[in-house]
Amino acid sequence: MQTDPQLSILLAEVLRLQRWAGGEVISADRIFGLLHGFESVLSQEATSVGISREIQDRVEDLIEDVELGHQSAEGYQIKQWLLREDIDETVAGHVIKLCMLQGRFPQGVAKLTAPNSHFCGLSTLDASELQWLGTIHFMELVDCTEETHKSLHACFAATVPRIGEVITPENGSAMRVVDVEWVVMTQGREEGMRQSVLVPHVYLECEAETGA
Numbered sequence: 002m003q004t005d006p007q008l009s010i011l012l013a014e015v016l017r018l019q020r021w022a023g024g025e026v027i028s029a030d031r032i033f034g035l036l037h038g039f040e041s042v043l044s045q046e047a048t049s050v051g052i053s054r055e056i057q058d059r060v061e062d063l064i065e066d067v068e069l070g071h072q073s074a075e076g077y078q079i080k081q082w083l084l085r086e087d088i089d090e091t092v093a094g095h096v097i098k099l100c101m102l103q104g105r106f107p108q109g110v111a112k113l114t115a116p117n118s119h120f121c122g123l124s125t126l127d128a129s130e131l132q133w134l135g136t137i138h139f140m141e142l143v144d145c146t147e148e149t150h151k152s153l154h155a156c157f158a159a160t161v162p163r164i165g166e167v168i169t170p171e172n173g174s175a176m177r178v179v180d181v182e183w184v185v186m187t188q189g190r191e192e193g194m195r196q197s198v199l200v201p202h203v204y205l206e207c208e209a210e211t212g213a
Contacts, residue, residue, distance in 0.1 A: 009035050009043060052092055059086060060096035068109030076119040098123050140201040161201045176205035
């Protein structure tokens with residue numbers, strides 16, 4: 002397998018950033034293998050993410066047939082179609098998701114992702130959409146009011162809020178930042194590759210309690 006080593010290193014660095022931002026979802030061995038150009042890891046990477054144009058066209062033909070009413074969207078019928086065409090369900094799901102994000106075959110996609118359908122799980126956002134938010138910081142919001150006992154709420158944001166700024170939850174009262182603390186946390190314990198990272202803890206109080 003011929004692969005540009007620079008592309009392999011670039012992918013490794015991107016995955017390293019994703020691991021830093023999202024925890025240990027991406028394995029350290031995958032990053033290490035790409036970083037050092039292991040052919041076995043590169044082959045596995047190509048197999049796991051590669052979707053040919055031919056496969057994409059065949060799945061899109063299925064979506065169009067469902068949209069036009071030529072193919073049933075019933076789960077058993079879809080599963081039989083996939084088996085007959087020798088197309089992996091995960092690959093088909095990726096093609097459906099791409100069409101959903103591109104706004105193509107909206108009625109067919111809606112039928113295939115309806116509640117209780119074979120691909121109903123695609124109707125909700127997953128972790129991959131987080132990658133489209135641009136540069137983000139992972140942080141913990143700490144509610145300092147007595148009733149909540151300083152419960153933590155993990156979230157992502159473009160920047161770390163500064164003291165005095167106001168954060169308004171989707172449901173609830175506006176909160177003012179009263180302190181920001183950087184906490185050292187360790188990743189990679191299970192893999193024997195301990196790495197310390199700084200995670201901002203943003204302390205909040207209701208505006209009424211801060212006297213604002």
